[in-house]
Amino acid sequence: xxxxxxxxxxxxxxxxxxxxxxxxxxxxxxxxxxxxxxxxxxxxxxxxxxxxxxxxxxxxxxxxxxxxxxxxxxxxxxxxxxxxxxxxxxxxxxxxxxxxxxxxxxxxxxxxxxxxxxxxxxxxxxxxxxxxxxxxxxxxxxxxxxxxxxxxxxxxxxxxxxxxxxxxxxxxxxxxxxxxxxxxxxxxxxxxxxxxxxxxxxxxxxxxxxxxxxxxxxxxxxxxxxxxxxxxxxxxxxxxxxxxxxxxxxxxxxxxxxxxxxxxxxxxxxxxxxxxxxxxxxxxxxxxxxxxxxxxxxxxxxxxxxxxxxxxxxxxxxxxxxxxxxxxxxxxxxxxxxxxxxxxxxxxxxxxxxxxxxxxxxxxxxxxxxxxxxxxxxxxxxxxxxxx
Amino acid sequence: xxxxxxxxxxxxxxxxxxxxxxxxxxxxxxxxxxxxxxxxxxxxxxxxxxxxxxxxxxxxxxxxxxxxxxxxxxxxxxxxxxxxxxxxxxxxxxxxxxxxxxxxxxxxxxxxxxxxxxxxxxxxxxxxxxxxxxxxxxxxxxxxxxxxxxxxxxxxxxxxxxxxxxxxxxxxxxxxxxxxxxxxxxxxxxxxxxxxxxxxxxxxxxxxxxxxxxxxxxxxxxxxxxxxxxxxxxxxxxxxxxxxxxxxxxxxxxxxxxxxxxxxxxxxxxxxxxxxxxxxxxxxxxxxxxxxxxxxxxxxxxxxxxxxxxxxxxxxxxxxxxxxxxxxxxxxxxxxxxxxxxxxxxxxxxxxxxxxxxxxxxxxxxxxxx
Numbered sequence: 001x002x003x004x005x006x007x008x009x010x011x012x013x014x015x016x017x018x019x020x021x022x023x024x025x026x027x028x029x030x031x032x033x034x035x036x037x038x039x040x041x042x043x044x045x046x047x048x049x050x051x052x053x054x055x056x057x058x059x060x061x062x063x064x065x066x067x068x069x070x071x072x073x074x075x076x077x078x079x080x081x082x083x084x085x086x087x088x089x090x091x092x093x094x095x096x097x098x099x100x101x102x103x104x105x106x107x108x109x110x111x112x113x114x115x116x117x118x119x120x121x122x123x124x125x126x127x128x129x130x131x132x133x134x135x136x137x138x139x140x141x142x143x144x145x146x147x148x149x150x151x152x153x154x155x156x157x158x159x160x161x162x163x164x165x166x167x168x169x170x171x172x173x174x175x176x177x178x179x180x181x182x183x184x185x186x187x188x189x190x191x192x193x194x195x196x197x198x199x200x201x202x203x204x205x206x207x208x209x210x211x212x213x214x215x216x217x218x219x220x221x222x223x224x225x226x227x228x229x230x231x232x233x234x235x236x237x238x239x240x241x242x243x244x245x246x247x248x249x250x251x252x253x254x255x256x257x258x259x260x261x262x263x264x265x266x267x268x269x270x271x272x273x274x275x276x277x278x279x280x281x282x283x284x285x286x287x288x289x290x291x292x293x294x295x296x297x298x299x300x301x302x303x304x305x306x307x308x309x310x311x312x313x314x315x316x317x318x319x320x321x322x323x324x325x326x327x328x329x330x331x332x333x334x335x336x337x338x339x340x341x342x343x344x345x346x347x348x349x350x351x352x353x354x355x356x357x358x359x360x361x362x363x364x365x366x367x368x369x370x371x372x373x374x375x376x377x378x379x380x381x382x383x384x385x386x387x388x
Numbered sequence: 389x390x391x392x393x394x395x396x397x398x399x400x401x402x403x404x405x406x407x408x409x410x411x412x413x414x415x416x417x418x419x420x421x422x423x424x425x426x427x428x429x430x431x432x433x434x435x436x437x438x439x440x441x442x443x444x445x446x447x448x449x450x451x452x453x454x455x456x457x458x459x460x461x462x463x464x465x466x467x468x469x470x471x472x473x474x475x476x477x478x479x480x481x482x483x484x485x486x487x488x489x490x491x492x493x494x495x496x497x498x499x500x501x502x503x504x505x506x507x508x509x510x511x512x513x514x515x516x517x518x519x520x521x522x523x524x525x526x527x528x529x530x531x532x533x534x535x536x537x538x539x540x541x542x543x544x545x546x547x548x549x550x551x552x553x554x555x556x557x558x559x560x561x562x563x564x565x566x567x568x569x570x571x572x573x574x575x576x577x578x579x580x581x582x583x584x585x586x587x588x589x590x591x592x593x594x595x596x597x598x599x600x601x602x603x604x605x606x607x608x609x610x611x612x613x614x615x616x617x618x619x620x621x622x623x624x625x626x627x628x629x630x631x632x633x634x635x636x637x638x639x640x641x642x643x644x645x646x647x648x649x650x651x652x653x654x655x656x657x658x659x660x661x662x663x664x665x666x667x668x669x670x671x672x673x674x675x676x677x678x679x680x681x682x683x684x685x686x687x688x689x690x691x692x693x694x695x696x697x698x699x700x701x702x703x704x705x706x707x708x709x710x711x712x713x714x715x716x717x718x719x720x721x722x723x724x725x726x727x728x729x730x731x732x733x734x735x736x737x738x739x740x741x742x743x744x745x746x747x748x749x750x751x752x753x754x755x756x757x758x
Binding site: 080128129130 | 678679681682685686688689747748751752
C-alpha cells in the first residue's frame with residue numbers, strides 16, 4: 001500500500017500532478033507512489049545539458065542514461081512521460097552562473113539555482129499549463145499545510161534532509177509544489193522502489209553535480225571563465241608566499257585537501273581574491289568567522305530582529321546557533337553564537353526555527369572576528385553581543 | 389475522454405485496411421522474386437504489379453525505372469551519395485528533410501518567408517556552373533508548403549544539372565507527375581499515406597546516372613541489392629491505390645475549417661505560411677506564449693496526437709529548422725505545432741482538437757474554464 005494519500009498532500013482524489021523525474025530512484029518512487037495513491041501522474045524529465053557533449057563521447061546521444069531510466073520507470077508505472085529541452089535556459093541560469101561564481105572567488109550551489117530558476121519557475125509554469133494541480137519532486141523535505149500558506153520543514157530523515165536546497169522556494173511556489181518523500185527515510189524509499197519493482201530500484205545515488213562529468217568541475221569552469229584559471233600566488237595569512245596555484249576556480253573557502261602546499265599546521269583556504277588571483281590560506285583559527293551578510297532573501301515566515309535561529313551555511317554542515325542582527329527587504333546580517341569555519345561566500349545561509357525553514361539568503365560576505373581577539377575571546381565577545 | 393484522436397499523419401499514418409489486406413495476401417506469395425521456379429515467378433508477378441500501380445500514380449508508366457527501397461531516407465541517400473562521389477556541388481533547399489540535409493557536402497539555398505525556394509538565389513548559385521544536382525521537396529513536411537518544382541527544374545536543367553524531388557508528403561495528397569515536375573529522380577514512402585513502414589521507392593529517369601547504394605545481388609535491375617520486401621511493396625501499392633482514389637478536397641476542407649476555428653478561439657494564433665500554396669492535410673499553427681512542447685503534451689493528455697518540430701529519439705523537441713529557415717521569430721517558431729490530417733480524420737476529430745486546444749489557450753491565459 002502506498003504510504004501516501006492524495007489527502008495527505010492536500011490534493012483532490014484523482015488530481016493531475018506533474019512529477020519532475022530525474023531518472024533517479026527518489027523521483028521514480030515519488031511518481032510511483034502518487035500513481036498508486038490514485039493521482040493522475042504526468043512524468044516530465046528535463047534535458048538540461050547535452051549529455052554527449054558533456055562527457056565528450058563522440059556520437060553519444062544528447063540524452064543520457066538518466067533520461068532513458070526515467071522513461072523506463074514511467075513505462076513500468078504506466079504513466080505518460082515527456083522530455084523537455086531546457087538546455088539553453090539551464091546554461092544561462094545555472095551553468096554560466098556556476099562558472100562566474102567560481103571566477104569571482106565564490107562557491108555556488110547549482111542545485112538551488114536550478115530549483116529556483118528552472119524547476120519551480122519554468123517547469124512549474126508548464127505544469128500549470130498542463131492543468132496540473134501540483135508539481136511534485138523527489139526532494140526530502142516536508143511541506144505542511146493545506147492548499148495555501150504551506151510551511152517548509154526538514155525531512156523526517158535528518159541524514160537525507162534537503163530543505164537547504166529548497167530555501168529559495170517562494171511562498172507562491174510552495175503552495176503549488178509537493179515533496180511526498182519528506183516523511184520517508186531513505187531505507188523506506190529503497191524498500192518502496194523494490195516493492196514497486198521500479199527499474200531503478202538498485203541504481204546508486206548520484207553525488208555529483210549533474211552537468212559536471214566525473215566531478216571535474218574546474219574543467220567546466222575553465223572552459224566558460226578562463227580567468228578563473230589564471231595562475232597566482234598562494235599566500236599565508238601571515239604574509240608568507242607558500243606557492244603558486246593554477247586558478248582560484250579550483251578552490252573553495254574552507255577547503256583543506258589538495259591545496260598543493262604544506263606548512264607546520266594544517267592549512268585551510270580562508271579567502272579567494274579574484275582580482276589579484278590570490279588564494280589565502282591559514283590555520284583553522286584564521287578561517288573562523290563571526291557571522292555572515294546575506295542577500296536576495298527569501299522569507300517563508302516572518303523574521304524578527306534579534307531572533308534566535310539555527311543557521312545552516314553549507315549543505316554538509318549541521319545547523320548552528322545564531323541570531324538575526326539586522327534585516328532589510330533584501331539583505332540581512334546573521335551573527336553566529338560561536339565562531340565558525342568553512343563559511344564560503346556564494347553558498348546559502350538557511351534559517352531554521354526547529355524543524356521549520358524560515359527562509360534564507362545567499363552569503364555575500366563573511367564577518368570577521370575582531371583581530372585583537374583570539375577565538376576563545378571571540379566567543380566570549382560574541383556571547384556578550386548576543387546577550388545585549 | 390473518448391478514443392484517441394490521431395492528427396499526426398505527416399509523421400506516419402495508420403495502416404489502411406486495404407494495405408493490411410494486401411500485406412496479408414502477399415504472405416502467400418513467399419517465393420523469392422529472383423527465383424526461376426513457379427513460386428519465384430508468382431512473387432515476381434506481384435512485385436511487378438505493384439511497380440505498375442505506383443509508377444502510374446506518378447505518371448511514370450514505362451518511363452525510367454522505379455526501384456523499391458527501404459523508404460525515402462534510403463532513396464534520398466542513394467541519389468545524393470551517388471552524386472557526392474562525382475564532381476560537382478549538391479544543392480538543397482534549406483527546408484529539406486534531414487535525410488537530405490544530413491548528407492555530406494550539401495549546400496543550401498534559402499527560402500522566402502512563406503517557405504518557398506528562392507528561385508533567384510537558386511539561379512544565381514547555378515550560374516557559377518559547378519552544381520551537379522539540386523534536391524527539392526515537392527511539399528514541406530512541417531508546413532505543407534508546395535515548392536515551385538517545375539520552375540526550379542527549368543533553371544536546373546538550363547545549366548545541365550539534375551533535379552531530385554522528395555515527394556513523400558505530396559504523394560496521395562496532390563497530383564504527382566514526373567513530367568509536369570520535370571524531375572530526374574523522385575523519392576517516395578509508403579507509411580506516410582497509410583502503407584507499411586520500411587517500404588519506399590526511388591524513381592529514376594535515367595537509371596544509369598545513379599550508382600547503387602547497396603551492392604550485392606542483382607535485385608531491382610542491379611539498382612538495389614537485397615531481396616525485395618514483398619509484403620511491404622504490396623502494402624505500398626494498395627495504399628497508393630486507396631489514397632489516390634480519395635477526393636483531396638475532403639481533407640483540405642477539414643483543414644481550412646480547423647484553421648479558421650483555431651483563430652476564432654485564439655485571435656493571436658498564426659497559421660504558418662497561410663498565403664502559400666499548401667498541401668491539403670498539414671496545418672502549422674502557432675499559439676504565441678505557449679511553448680510547442682507544452683501544447684503537444686497538453687493535447688496528448690487530452691487524448692490527441694499532434695507534433696512539433698523534429699523529435700529526437702530522446703523525445704525532446706528541437707527547434708524547427710524549417711521555421712528558422714523561413715525567418716520566423718523564435719517566439720513564434722517555439723510555439724508552433726503541426727496538426728496533420730489523414731484518411732482516418734473526421735469532423736469529430738477536428739472538434740475534439742479544437743476543444744482541447746482552446747482549453748489550453750484559456751488555461752494559459754489563466755481564465756476560468758467554462
